[in-house]
Amino acid sequence: MPRIPEPRTPGRVSTTRQLERQRAILRAAGRLGAEHGLERxxxxxxxxxxxxxxxxxxRYYPSKHHLFAAVLDTAVRELPHPAGVSTDPVTGAADFLSRAIGELLRHPHLARAMLVSMNAVRAEKSASPVVAQDYSMPERILAAAGITTPTTEDHRLARLLEQCVYGILTWTTAGNLTTDQAMADVHRACELLLAPWRSSR
Incomplete structure (x- = not known):
């Protein structure tokens, strides 16, 4: 019976040359993923x-899923920050997520590749001590809402919202929602899930 390989931690970048290589890899993956989708x-x-x-x-990305999860992580990190802090945390989070979804859905094949890959990497992480790619969406949600010293409950709400947005994006890239419907659903999710942020601030 063939031996199943153990999951391997992605390599870390420590030099300028390695960083340039990593950026080139992520750009190439993004371009090819947008054209062909994950499977091809x-x-x-x-x-x-x-x-x-x-x-x-x-060495940097031991699987295609690790690669496209990193493309998603980079895409989220590179989303522009709001010009100023919103006076309403719910509106701030909703506006950020609307921009994020609009950007991701510009390339549906790539968006689906990234979402499927992130889910696979997270499943691997939960099943083993392997450290998966860092994922920055919850932190960006908190920042967009103007929450600079988040509590444990704040982190939980941001994580719940991220999970909801993930589902909305999955449905949209599968053709079950239009972009307009996705945007409306995200705004509604923010209103429902983040209501405690309005009452506590």
Whole structure:
């Protein structure tokens, strides 16, 4: 019976040259994912497009799911910050998420690849001590809401909202919701889930 390999932690970037390689890999994956979707993208094609050796690609990202989860993490981190802090935390979070969804849904194939991959990486993380990619959406939600010293409950609400948004995006990329419906659902989710932020601030 063949031996099932243990999940491996993605390599960490420590030099400028490594950072440049990583950026090239993520750009290549984003471009190919937008064109072809997750299933049709080959790791060898990503390496060739990025101008790196296949072994280098696998050192940073041991699977295609790790790669596209990192593309999502980078996309979230690079979303522009609000010009100012909203006076209403619910509105601030809703506006940020609307921009995020609009940006992600510009490339539906890529959006689905990223969502499927993040879910797979998280499942792997829960089943083993392997540290998956850092995911920054809850922190961005808190920042957009103007919550600078979040409590445990604040983190929980941001996480619940993230889970809801993930479901909305999954339905939308599967063709079960229009972009307008997704936006409306996100705003409604913010109103319902984040109501405690209005009453406590």
């Amino acid at each position: 993208v080959q790791m060898s094609e990503v390496a060739h497009t990025a101008g790196v050796a296949l072994g280098t690609l696998y």
